[in-house]
Amino acid sequence: MAARSYGQYCGVTTAVELVGERWALLIIRDLLVGPRRYTDLKQGLPRIPTNILSARLKELQDAGVVRRVPLSHRGLVYELTAFGCELEPIVLALGRWGFAAMGEPEPDDIVTADSLTMALRTAFRPDAAAALPTTGYDLHVGDVGLRARVRGDALAVRRLDAGAGTGADAVIVAGPEIRGIISGELHPDDALARGLVTVAHGDTALLGRFATTFHIDPAAAAA
Incomplete structure (x- = not known):
């Protein structure tokens, strides 16, 4: 103690x-x-x-x-x-609670593979995912790369090794704007049109599936 x-x-x-x-x-x-x-x-x-x-x-x-x-x-x-x-459900609940107050990142704020992994686990909606086809996402946020596989209501996330081949249905490249996708404040079509998020491989419509699968409503989290 x-x-x-x-x-x-x-x-x-x-x-x-x-x-x-x-x-x-x-x-x-x-x-x-x-x-x-x-x-x-x-x-x-x-x-x-x-x-x-x-x-x-x-x-x-x-x-x-x-x-x-x-x-x-x-x-x-x-x-x-x-x-x-x-402590896992407690930490995930804290992540959802803190999401509403995150705001914009400071210039020296960083994203790590572990923090992004936990962010995806925090935002994952198994009920929504269960109604969608099995999908693999390679997500690149800054220097961090993760491979997330969604099968039914189950999520598996691992670090994307350097030089790994493209085995995912969609390769999503983003910066801090990924928070807007997860919160619903940034529509996937708008993010693509403005070049804030790109789908480097796969159907761009899969960004919408990603937004459905990984979602935290800041208003609900703050309520």
Whole structure:
């Protein structure tokens, strides 16, 4: 448990004491994507001081949220325990709640593969996807590339390896404007016409399917 105590006997208090320290939830966000080495976590959170990263990992391990385990050729990695994995719906709900207040990115804001993966998982609408054909998307946002496959009400996302062939139905290239597509504030046809988003491979109509499959209504999130 973190050193700070709020001195209250309450489940919310205990949760905040366990995972409420600065950077802790972002470490958990990245570990929800998969096990990570210390260097992977540092690369994904470039602004975190190394001493803070070490301290947070130790606190999360002591709390039973994270454990350190050997993973074949990757050596020692950090992964979430079963207790830590229970945070997934909470983190996704926080992502939807925060989406309404994101606004425009600052000049030095970055998008990482893990943050974009969790953004897609946050915005995924399994009910809408279940009514659509199986579709594979290669999504490029800045320097980050992901491959998302939607089959029925299931979503699988992985990092797109450099030089990987085009195995997707649609290759979507975007910048921060992808948020407008997900929010519905930017219509896919308008985004294409203005050159804000491009479909580099596949039928451009698949951008509309993407917008249906991945959607967060900011007004509903803020309500």
